[in-house]
Amino acid sequence: MFDCQPSPLGDRRVTLEHLRAFVLLAEGKGFQQAGLQLYRSQSAVTQSLKRLEEILGCKLLERRQGHIMGLTEDGDRFLPAAKEILVRTSEAVSAMKQPEISGRLLVGVPDDFKVADLHGAISRCAELNRKLRLEVISALSSQLLYQIESSGLDLVILKCLENFVPSDNRWKIHPLRREPLYWVAAQQCGFDSMTEVPLVIFPDGCCYRNAALAALDKAGRDAYGAYVSASYENIRAAVSAGLGIGVLPASALAKDHVILGQEEGFPELPMVELVMIQATQKYATKQLADFLSRSAFTRPTIASMGRGEIA
Numbered sequence: 001m002f003d004c005q006p007s008p009l010g011d012r013r014v015t016l017e018h019l020r021a022f023v024l025l026a027e028g029k030g031f032q033q034a035g036l037q038l039y040r041s042q043s044a045v046t047q048s049l050k051r052l053e054e055i056l057g058c059k060l061l062e063r064r065q066g067h068i069m070g071l072t073e074d075g076d077r078f079l080p081a082a083k084e085i086l087v088r089t090s091e092a093v094s095a096m097k098q099p100e101i102s103g104r105l106l107v108g109v110p111d112d113f114k115v116a117d118l119h120g121a122i123s124r125c126a127e128l129n130r131k132l133r134l135e136v137i138s139a140l141s142s143q144l145l146y147q148i149e150s151s152g153l154d155l156v157i158l159k160c161l162e163n164f165v166p167s168d169n170r171w172k173i174h175p176l177r178r179e180p181l182y183w184v185a186a187q188q189c190g191f192d193s194m195t196e197v198p199l200v201i202f203p204d205g206c207c208y209r210n211a212a213l214a215a216l217d218k219a220g221r222d223a224y225g226a227y228v229s230a231s232y233e234n235i236r237a238a239v240s241a242g243l244g245i246g247v248l249p250a251s252a253l254a255k256d257h258v259i260l261g262q263e264e265g266f267p268e269l270p271m272v273e274l275v276m277i278q279a280t281q282k283y284a285t286k287q288l289a290d291f292l293s294r295s296a297f298t299r300p301t302i303a304s305m306g307r308g309e310i311a
Contacts, residue, residue: 021048102131121295142205172278186242191265198226198244
């Protein structure tokens with residue numbers, strides 16, 4: 001009898017070529033532009049997409065007269081997995097092209113920044129570098145800055161406002177992500193109707209908090225902490241429950257959050273950045289910084305995972 005159990009290697013009819021074509025098209029690249037990035041003809045990209053849809057048995061993209069109109073429900077479901085496969089493949093190939101990381105490194109990561117795959121990237125680095133001993137500390141970004149010297153952290157990832165200037169010129173700074181901050185609430189409301197702004201905010205030292213208070217002070221408006229928490233999910237939930245006005249980056253907004261902008265009278269907020277500080281001069285620190293800079297949570301483009309990287 002035939003073994004009908006699914007293969008642990010998955011369906012080998014699906015190739016990286018199929019996935020790259022689909023992801024580029026899903027991200028808004030047309031067939032011609034996707035072909036240029038993949039070094040393939042427009043018809044080859046079209047055939048890759050059709051073949052992938054045949055293998056999966058579903059339609060991934062809505063097309064009309066040769067134009068991509070958007071993702072289907074199945075395409076929306078498949079896209080995160082396709083991106084993950086490509087990112088992991090790129091990480092594995094890049095890791096094997098570099099010397100293995102070894103030694104002991106102490107890493108600080110933020111628990112007050114919405115980064116979906118930060119812990120996954122660190123875990124994959126440890127899996128690919130078996131001689132590396134990673135010790136990870138999670139804390140508020142403001143606390144991590146103070147702990148660099150006192151705790152001997154080798155590498156620190158933290159959130160800060162734009163134009164961050166390190167206090168030690170020996171530190172090497174790697175910008176990872178940059179996104180806008182927003183005033184958010186559970187429902188529409190006007191800034192001028194508030195004598196005091198009820199803030200749903202992180203504790204003292206948080207750069208979101210600092211940005212909000214500075215903007216309100218410049219606007220001549222008082223505020224109070226209607227809900228204060230160091231937990232990202234608690235802050236999001238409190239905003240959704242209508243406990244006050246929150247300040248969150250674009251990546252952390254919930255579907256039920258209402259953005260309050262200039263039309264509602266709210267003052268402008270600065271951009272927020274995720275940066276990585278290479279605090280020690282160890283070779284292993286540089287290797288880890290290079291690995292994390294290329295990892296999934298920094299959202300690399302599919303074009304950077306070129307055809308020549310896979311044998």
